[in-house]
Amino acid sequence: MTIPAGLPDRVWVDGRVAAEVSPLDRGLHYGDGLDNPKNAALYVATYAPSGPAEDCAALPDPTDIVAHDRCEWGNRLRGIDTLTGTKGIGAPIAAQGCIINPAPNLYVVAVAWQGVLPTAGADSPCGANAMGDERLRRVYSTVFQIATLGA
Numbered sequence: 001m002t003i004p005a006g007l008p009d010r011v012w013v014d015g016r017v018a019a020e021v022s023p024l025d026r027g028l029h030y031g032d033g034l035d036n037p038k039n040a041a042l043y044v045a046t047y048a049p050s051g052p053a054e055d056c057a058a059l060p061d062p063t064d065i066v067a068h069d070r071c072e073w074g075n076r077l078r079g080i081d082t083l084t085g086t087k088g089i090g091a092p093i094a095a096q097g098c099i100i101n102p103a104p105n106l107y108v109v110a111v112a113w114q115g116v117l118p119t120a121g122a123d124s125p126c127g128a129n130a131m132g133d134e135r136l137r138r139v140y141s142t143v144f145q146i147a148t149l150g151a
Contacts, residue, residue: 037146039065039066040101040107040146041101042066043066043069043070043099043107044099044100044101044107045070045098045099046096046097046098046126047070047073047074047077047096047097047098048096048130049074049075049077049078049095052078053075053078053080054071054074054075056068056071056072056075059071073097074097077091077095077096077097077111078091078095079091079092079095092111092113092114092138093113093114093115093116094112094113094114094127094130094131095111095112095113096111096112096113096126096127096130097109097110097111097112097126098110098111098112098124098125098126098127098141100125100126105145105146105147105148106143106144106145106146107143107144107145107146108124108141108142108143108144109141109142109143109144110124110126110127110139110140110141110142111126111139111140111141112124112126112127112130112131112137112138112139113127113137113138114131114132114136114137114138115136115137115138116136117136118133118135118136119135119138120135121134121135121137122134122137122138122139123139124139124141126139126141127139
């Protein structure tokens with residue numbers, strides 16, 4: 001996927017805008033693990049939420065930031081805060097989130113979903129073999145590097 005220069009607020013697929021990225025998303029709220037860099041390795045996982053939204057405030061340990069962040073991201077993948085006005089409009093089909101740690105202090109945060117029409121398969125491992133037909137799998141990802149200051 002190529003994002004045209006000067007338009008970082010949109011997700012582009014096949015030369016068309018596929019999604020608008022809100023200021024909240026640009027702040028990496030769907031990848032909260034990188035707002036908590038000393039615990040970033042605890043976030044490395046695949047998130048494939050199912051069922052209804054969770055009450056993140058009711059988690060057993062309210063001081064467990066990692067569990068809270070995982071809960072919040074699962075709810076966002078479910079589309080809990082995807083609204084038009086006050087009406088919920090849902091989430092992408094079969095949305096999954098992945099945080100991958102390919103090298104020390106390097107993290108890839110990705111979201112995969114099922115498209116409607118087949119295209120070339122995604123080159124990310126996020127959501128691989130979970131959509132039935134790999135040509136329907138779409139992935140948006142970004143890379144973060146966490147500095148080791150003072151090391």
